[in-house]
Amino acid sequence: MSQLTERFGTLVFSDHVRKQYLPSDIYKKLNKTIEDGESLDLDVANAVAHAMKSWAIEHGATHYAHWFQPLSGITSEKHDSFLEPNHDGTAIEKFSGKELIQGEPDASSFPNGGLRATFEARGYSAWDPTSPAFIKDEVLCIPTAFCSYTGEALDKKTPLLRSITALDREAKRVLALFGKTPKKVVPSVGNEQEYFLIKKEDYARRKDLVITGRTLFGNTPCKGQELEEHYFGAIRPTVSAFMKDLDDELWALGIPAKTKHNEVAPCQHELAPVYAEVNEAIDNNLVMMEKMKLLASRHGLVCLLHEKPFEGINGSGKHNNWSIGTESENLLDPGETPADNLQFVVFLTSVIEAVDDYQDLLRMSVASCGNDHRLGANEAPPAIISIFLGDALTEVVEKIADGKASVHAKHGMLDLGADVLPKIKQDNTDRNRTSPFAFTGNKFEFRALGSEANPSDCNMVLDCAVAKSLKKFADTLEGVPAEEFGEAALVYCKKVLNEHKRILFSGNGYADEWHVEAEKRGLCNYKTTADAMPCFVSDKSIDLFTSLGVLTEVEVRSRYEVKLEKYTKLLNIEATTMIREARRTYRPVISAYATKVAKGLETVKGVGIESAMQCELNTLNKLCNGITTINDSIKALDAVHQKAEAIDDPQEEANCYAHEVVPAMASLRTAVDAMEELVAADYWPVPTYDDILFYV
Template sequence: MADLTDRFGTMVFSEEVMKDYLPKDIWKRLAATLEGGEPLDLDVANAVAHAMKVWAISKGATHYAHWFQPLSGITSEKHDSFLEPNHDGTAITKFTGKNLIQGEPDASSFPNGGLRATFEARGYTAWDPTSPAFIKDDVLCIPTAFCSYTGEALDKKTPLLRSMTALSRESKRVLALFGKTPKKVVPSVGDEQEYFLIKKDAYRKRKDLVITGRTLFGAAPCKGQELEEHYFGAIRPTVSAYMKDLDDELWALGIPAKTKHNEVAPCQHELAPVYGEVNEAIDQNLVMMEKMKLIASRHDLVCLLHEKPFEGINGSGKHNNWSLGTESENLLDPGDTPLDNLQFIVFLTAVIEAVDNYQELLRASVASAGNDHRLGANEAPPAIMSIFLGDQLTEVVEKIIDGKASVHATRGVLDLGADTLPKLMQDNTDRNRTSPFAFTGNKFEFRACGSEQNVSDSNLVLDAAVAKSLKSFADALEGTPEDKFQDAALEYCKKVLTDHQRILFSGDGYSDEWPIEAKKRGLANNKTTADALPAFVSDKAIALFEETGVLTKAEAQCRYDCKLEKYNKLMNIEATTMVREARRTYRPVITAYATKVAKGLETIRAAGAEAAMQCEQNTLNKLCNGITTINDSIKALDAVHQKAEALDGQEQANVYAHEVVPAMDTLRAAVDAMEEIVAADYWPVPTYDDILFYV
C-alpha cells in the first residue's frame, strides 16, 4: 500500500502538478489568474489544456467533461473523447484551450425557472480555474460555471463565485482601515456530511425508499437511539470496510476526508473534511456525495442522503462550518482576549448584523421538502434563525453594548483533578447543538443545512449578507482620522450590536418557550419550505443580491421558481407513492391477515371455545377499524392531493405544506398502527427493526 501522503491528490491536476507540466512563464501567468483574478489569455489556456491532456492520459483518462452544477442541485457532465480521427483511418489525441475554456451543453433540459424557453437550447460552460480538474472514472472532469446563451447564470457555482468576490472586496476595505492590504479575503467552509448506510436487499424491498429516498411508512423500532450507544461507538466491520474504500478514493481526488464516526441514530454515520476555500470545498462535497453512493453499492449497501429517511430518529444534516480569512490570518479568531481585538469585534458584528437582517433569506437557503422533516427535531436546529456565541463572547457583546469595554474575558484552564491527566485549555465557547448558527472557536457552524443539499445557496447568501454589513462599516468609517478610528469603530459596533442583539440566543432551541420568545423578539419562524421560499424574492433580498452583484432580479426569481417547482414535484411524487403503496401493498396484507384471524375465530368458536377468544376478537376489531381508518385516510389524502395538483406555483406549495402533509401524516399513522398488530410473516416490507439493525 502506498504511503498516505503519496496517495493524496494523485487524481487531481493540482498546482503542484501544473508546475511540473507547465513552462515557468505560463505557470507564472496562470498563477496571476488564480491568485489575483487576472484575465486568462488564450495562449495560456492552450498550454494548460495540452498539459492537462498529457497528464490525464498518463493517468488512464480517455475522455474529458465540463463538470457543472445546474439548478437541479446535483452535478452534470457530458463526456467527449480525447480522440480525433484522421482521414487515413488513424487518430490523434486533441484538447485545446478553446475546449478547456468553453463548452456548449443543451440548456433547455435543465431547470431554468423560465429564463429559457424549450426551443432556446443553447447554453455555455466556462472553466473555473480556481477549482482544480480531477479524474473520475477515467474522465477528466473540469469544474465549470454554466450560463444561458444570453448570459444569465443557470448554475450554483456562478453566484457563489460572485458572492466571494463581493465579500473579498468589502473585507479588504475594512482591513485597509486597520492598515492591512491582503491580496484577497476568502470564506472557507468544512461541510460535515451525515448519512445512513443500510443493506441493499432491504432497500430494494421498500418502494418508498427507492422512489422518494425516505420511508413514508414505518412504526418505531423496538430500540431506536434512546440508549445513546451508537454515537462514536465501535464501527461495524461492514461499514468500516466501506469507509476505508471511500477514504482511499476521496484522498486520491484530493478531498481531505479527516474524521469518520458513528452518528446518533442506528445506521447513521458522519464524514468530515478539513475545511478549505468555499468554492473548491463545495465542489469536493458534491464529488464526495456521489462517491458515497457509488462505493456503497460495491459493499452491498445503500447510502441514504435524505434529511429524514426514518421517522422518529435522528435526521441527517450537513453542518456548514464557515470562516473568513486572508493568506495569513483567520478574521474570526478572537484571540485570548477578544475584547482587545477590535478587528475581530468588527467582523463579529458584521456577521451578527447579517444573520439578523437576512434571517428569512438564510432559512430559505436551506429550505427543501426533506429538510422540513428534520428541522426542529432530533439534533437538528429549529427553523427559527438565531446565533449562539457562548458565554465569553456573549459577555464581550454585552459589555460593548453597555459601554463597559474595559473588562477583558480570557480563556480558562480545565483541571480534571487527576495528576496523570493533562490540564486542558478551555474553548471560548461551549457548544449548543440546538442552535442553527453557532460560534465554535474561530468559525460559525450553520447547522440548518440539509444533508442532501448543494450548500452553494447557503454560502452565497451568507457571503452576500456579510459583505453588505462590511460595506456599511467601511462606508461609515472610511475617512475617519487615525487617532479617532478605534473609538469610532467601537461606537459603530455598539450601535449595530444593540440594534441586532435579538438574534443572539444561548438557550434550548427545542424548548416550548423559545418560539414564543422568538415571536416577541420579531424573529421569523418559517416552518415549511412553502413558508420560507418567498423570502428569496422579497424586495429586501433582491436589493441585497443586486447591490452585491451576486444575482440579478431575473436570476433570483429563476432560483425561487426552480426551488418551488422542485418542492411541488417532490411532494407530488411522495403523495402519489403513499396512496399507491397504501392501496396496493399495505391494505391487501392487512385485509388478508384480518381474514385469517376471522377464519380462526370462526373455527375455534365452532369447537365451543368462545370464552378463550376475546383477545383474538379484539385484534380483529382493531384490524377492521384500522382498515376503515386507512380507507378514510386514503380518500382524504386523495382529495387534498387533487386540490394541490389543480394549482401551481406558490399556491400549490401552500396546499402541499399545510394540507397534503398533514393528510400524509394521518395515513401513515393509520398504517403504522397496523404494523404493530399484523403478524411478522404477513407484513409486506422490511420494518425499521429489519433495516436499522444488521451485522
C-alpha cells in the same frame, strides 16, 4: 514518504501538478488568473489544455467533461473522448484551449425558472480555474460555471463565485482601515456530512426508499437511539470496510477526509473534511456525496443522504463551518483577549448584523422538502435562526453594547483531578447543539443545512449578507481620521449590536418557551419551505443580491420558481407513492391477515370454545377499524393531492402541499403504521425499521 501521502491528490490537476506539467511562464500566467482574476488568453489556455490532457491520459483518463452544478440535483456532466479520428482510419488525442474554456450543454433541458424556452437550447459552461480539475471514473472532470445563451447564471457555482468576490471586495475595504492590504479575503468552509448506510436487499424491498429516498411508512423500532450507545460507538465491520475504501478514493481526489464516526441514530454515520476555501470545499463535498453512493453499492449497502429517511430517529444534516480569512490570518479568531481585538469585534459585529438582517434568507437557503422534516425536531436546530456566542463572547458583546469595552476574556484550564491526565485548555465558548448558528472558537457553525443539499446556496447567502454589513461599516468609517478611528469603530459597533442583539440566544432552542420568546423578539419562524420561499423575492432580498452584483432580479426570480417547482414535484411524487403503496402493498396484506384471523375465529367457534379467543377478536376488530381508517385516509389524501395539482400559481400550490397535503400524508402514515404492530411478521410486506436498522 509514506504510502498515505503518496496517494493523496494523485487524481487532481493541483498546483503541484501544474508546476510539473506547465512551462514556467505559462504556470505564472495561469496563477495570475487564479490568484488575481486576470483574463486568460487562448495561447495560455491551449498550453494548459495540452498539459492537462497529457497528465489525464497518463492517469488512465479517456474522456473529459465540463462538470457543473445545475439548479436542481447535485452535479451534471457530458463526456467527450480525447480521440479525434483521421481520414486514414487512425486517430489522434486532441484537447484544445477552446474546449477547456467553454462547453455547450443544452440550457433548456435543465431547470431554469422560465429563462429558456424549450426551443431555446443553447447554453455555455465556462471553466473555473480556481477549482482544480480531477479524474473520476476515467473522465477528466473540469469544474465549470453554467450560463444561458443570454448570460444568466443557470447553476449554483456562478453566484457563489460572485458572492466570494463581493465579500473579498468589502472585507478589504474594512481591513484597509486597519492599515492592512491582504492579497485576498476568502471564506473557508468545512462541511460535516452525515449519512445512513443500510443493506441493499432491504432498500430494494422498500419502494418508498427507492422512489423518494425516505420511508413514507414505518413504525418506531423496538430500540431506537434512546440508549445513546451508537454515537462514537464501535463501527460495524461492513461499514468500516466501506469507510476505508471511501477514504482511499477521496484522498486520491485531493479531498482531505479527516474524521469518521458513528452518529447518534442507528445506521447513521458522519464524515468531516479539513477546511478549505469555500469554492473548492463545496466541489469536494459534491464529489464526496457521489462517491458515498457509488462505493456503498460495492459493499452491498445503500447510502441514504435524505435529511429524514426514518421517522422517530435522528435525521441527517451537513454542518457548514464557515469562517473568513486572508492568506495570513483568520478574521474570526478572537485571540486571547477578544475585547481588545478591535478588528475581531468589527467582523463579529458584521456577522451578527448580517444574520439578523437576513435571517429569513438564511432559513430559505436551507429549506427543502426533506429538511422540513428535520428542522426543530429535537435533533436539529429549530427553524428560527439565532446566534450562540458562548458566555465569554456574549459578555464582550454586552460590554461593548453598554459602552464598557474593558473585558479581558481568557482561556481557562480544566484540571480533571487525576495526576496521570493532562490539564486541558478550555475554549472561550461551549457548544450548543440546538443553535442553528453557533460560534465555535474561530468560526461559525451553521447547523441548519440538510445532508442532501448543495452547500452553495447557504454560503452564497451568508457571503452576501456579511459583505453587505462590511460595506455599511466601510461606507461609514472611511474618511475618519486615523487617530479617531478606534473610538469611532467602537461607537459604530455599540450602535449595531444594540440594534441586532435580539438575534443572540444561548438557551435551549428546542424549548417551547424559545418559540414564544422568539416571536416577542420579532424573529422569523418559517416551519416549511413554502413559508420560507417568498422572502427570496422580496424587495430587500433582490436589493441585496443586485447591489452586490451577485444575482440579477431575473436570476433571483428564476431560482425562486425552480426551488418552488422542485418542492412541489417532490411532494407530488411522495403523495403519489403513498397512495399507491397504501392501496397495492399494505391494504391487501392487512385485509388478508384480517381474513386469516376471522377464519381462525370461525374454526374455533365451530368447536364451541370461542370464549378463549377474545384476544383474537379484539385484534380482528382493530384490523377492521384500521382498514376503514386507511381507506378514509387514502381518500382524504387523494382529494387534497388533486386540489394541489389543480392550482396554477406556484406559491399557492406549494402552500397547499405544505399545509394540506403533508398533514394528510401524516394521517395516512399513522393509520398504516398502527397496523404494523398487529399483522404477523411473515405477512408484513416490507422490511420494518427493526429489520433495516439492526443488521449484522
